[in-house]
Amino acid sequence: MSARRRLGARWRRRRPLRTRLALAAAAAVALVAVGVCVAAFLVIRYKLYQQLDQNLAQSATLIAQQRNYDAEPGVVTGECRFLGAPACSQIVPADPADDPSKPYLLPVTHSTRLVAGGKASPYYTSLTLQGRPTRMYTTHYGKGDAVQVALRADIAERGVRQAAGLLSAVGGAGVLLSGLGGYWVSRTGLAPVARLTATAERIAATRDARHRIELPPGPPGREDEVTRLAASFNAMLAELEKSVTAQRRLVADASHELRTPLTALRTNAELLARADRLNEAQRERASGALARQLREVTGMVNDLIELARDEEPQPLLEEVRLAPLVAHVVDAARGHWPQVPFTLQVTPEAADLSIPGVPARLSRLVTNLLDNAAKFSPPGTPVEASLTATALTVRDHGPGIAEEDLPYVFDRFYRAEKARALPGSGLGLAMARQIAHAHGAELSAERAPGGGALFRLTLGQN
Numbered sequence: 001m002s003a004r005r006r007l008g009a010r011w012r013r014r015r016p017l018r019t020r021l022a023l024a025a026a027a028a029v030a031l032v033a034v035g036v037c038v039a040a041f042l043v044i045r046y047k048l049y050q051q052l053d054q055n056l057a058q059s060a061t062l063i064a065q066q067r068n069y070d071a072e073p074g075v076v077t078g079e080c081r082f083l084g085a086p087a088c089s090q091i092v093p094a095d096p097a098d099d100p101s102k103p104y105l106l107p108v109t110h111s112t113r114l115v116a117g118g119k120a121s122p123y124y125t126s127l128t129l130q131g132r133p134t135r136m137y138t139t140h141y142g143k144g145d146a147v148q149v150a151l152r153a154d155i156a157e158r159g160v161r162q163a164a165g166l167l168s169a170v171g172g173a174g175v176l177l178s179g180l181g182g183y184w185v186s187r188t189g190l191a192p193v194a195r196l197t198a199t200a201e202r203i204a205a206t207r208d209a210r211h212r213i214e215l216p217p218g219p220p221g222r223e224d225e226v227t228r229l230a231a232s233f234n235a236m237l238a239e240l241e242k243s244v245t246a247q248r249r250l251v252a253d254a255s256h257e258l259r260t261p262l263t264a265l266r267t268n269a270e271l272l273a274r275a276d277r278l279n280e281a282q283r284e285r286a287s288g289a290l291a292r293q294l295r296e297v298t299g300m301v302n303d304l305i306e307l308a309r310d311e312e313p314q315p316l317l318e319e320v321r322l323a324p325l326v327a328h329v330v331d332a333a334r335g336h337w338p339q340v341p342f343t344l345q346v347t348p349e350a351a352d353l354s355i356p357g358v359p360a361r362l363s364r365l366v367t368n369l370l371d372n373a374a375k376f377s378p379p380g381t382p383v384e385a386s387l388t389a390t391a392l393t394v395r396d397h398g399p400g401i402a403e404e405d406l407p408y409v410f411d412r413f414y415r416a417e418k419a420r421a422l423p424g425s426g427l428g429l430a431m432a433r434q435i436a437h438a439h440g441a442e443l444s445a446e447r448a449p450g451g452g453a454l455f456r457l458t459l460g461q462n
Helices: 003-014 017-066 110-116 154-189 191-206 225-273 280-308 322-336 359-376 403-408 428-438
Strands: 074-077 088-093 123-129 132-141 145-152 318-321 342-346 354-357 383-387 391-395 442-447 453-458
Touching: 017 088, 017 132, 017 145, 017 154, 088 110, 110 132, 110 145, 132 154, 191 225, 225 280, 318 322, 318 359, 322 342, 322 359, 322 383, 354 359, 359 383, 359 391, 359 428, 359 453, 403 442, 428 442
Parallel strands: 342 383
Antiparallel strands: 074 088, 088 145, 123 132, 132 145, 318 354, 383 391, 391 453, 442 453
């Protein structure tokens, strides 16, 4: 890259985008304005001299018509001091030996002799005669002669100068207006970008993602590129605000949910620190409570770590047969919830059903659904699991889900009014949905016919 190009690139980098856009727009309009003015000047100049040349040609024709071709060489008319016709004219022979004794009024050159001898074409010449601009036409005349006709070009020259001055003024005004227009275009066109920049700077300074860029009113689908950029930025801010809000709510809910078990842990730890004051039964009770609370806190912390990632890890996938996996999880649930009968129904088309996934994560998903159903089932009422070729359903016969709670059952730490007295952290269903999404499935909740809750895992919903 040459030094000049490097200097130009450095200059462009140091100038704001608005300045560069204004200069580019102004330069484009100015170039067009100057080009139009130059073209108009050339056309006007050509037309003025064309008219003058036509007058000269007519004068030469008139001389040829009025005089015989055997006229003596020399000056025909000598009215060159006048601006118009009759033009000053003279006849010049091809041979200088035939020149008249009286000198010519117009300059005679070698080219004039060639035209007289028929060896060159007629031509026009611009010259200064008696201190005045003059236009001369030389053409063939008779046998071995040439006629030269000249007219003063004052009017044409004056017209050319006036046109040049007028068009220069128009071009200058065009350049000035192009500069103003370029500034207006850059200011108007980059206004959304300026608002976007100001909003981004405000968010960076205040860490508040609630700010938005005001979009110009207009019919949807007809926005320009800058407006679509601002709309996309607003959509990104909305997602950022949602993410920040979810993060803050997660931290607040986690701190709230952890406060109670941590307080109980500290109480039991302090109680065991004074074990010499407790009898054997009290020590065993406190030790068992401490171990149970440690398991609960450890499980909650592990769940929080997995949910905070907001995505599933990507271990090696394998083809998982769902029927044996669900049967194994149901058997484990029977041992964990002995007071609740579990039933499993597998349709024939689902007996060999398999999907790509991680067995441990799928087992965790089904376990969370069964534990949630067992928690809300009265003793002796069954929890019914059913596997088909398209879905896995888990139903209980408990109090069911209130209509106002349905949109929030999969939110982290959300616990319905009826569930707050029951054990649990409110993370099981949120984790179940996250695992389902990672396996291309969709988990939904609904009120079961006849009472209870029904959770449906629809397979193959990418």
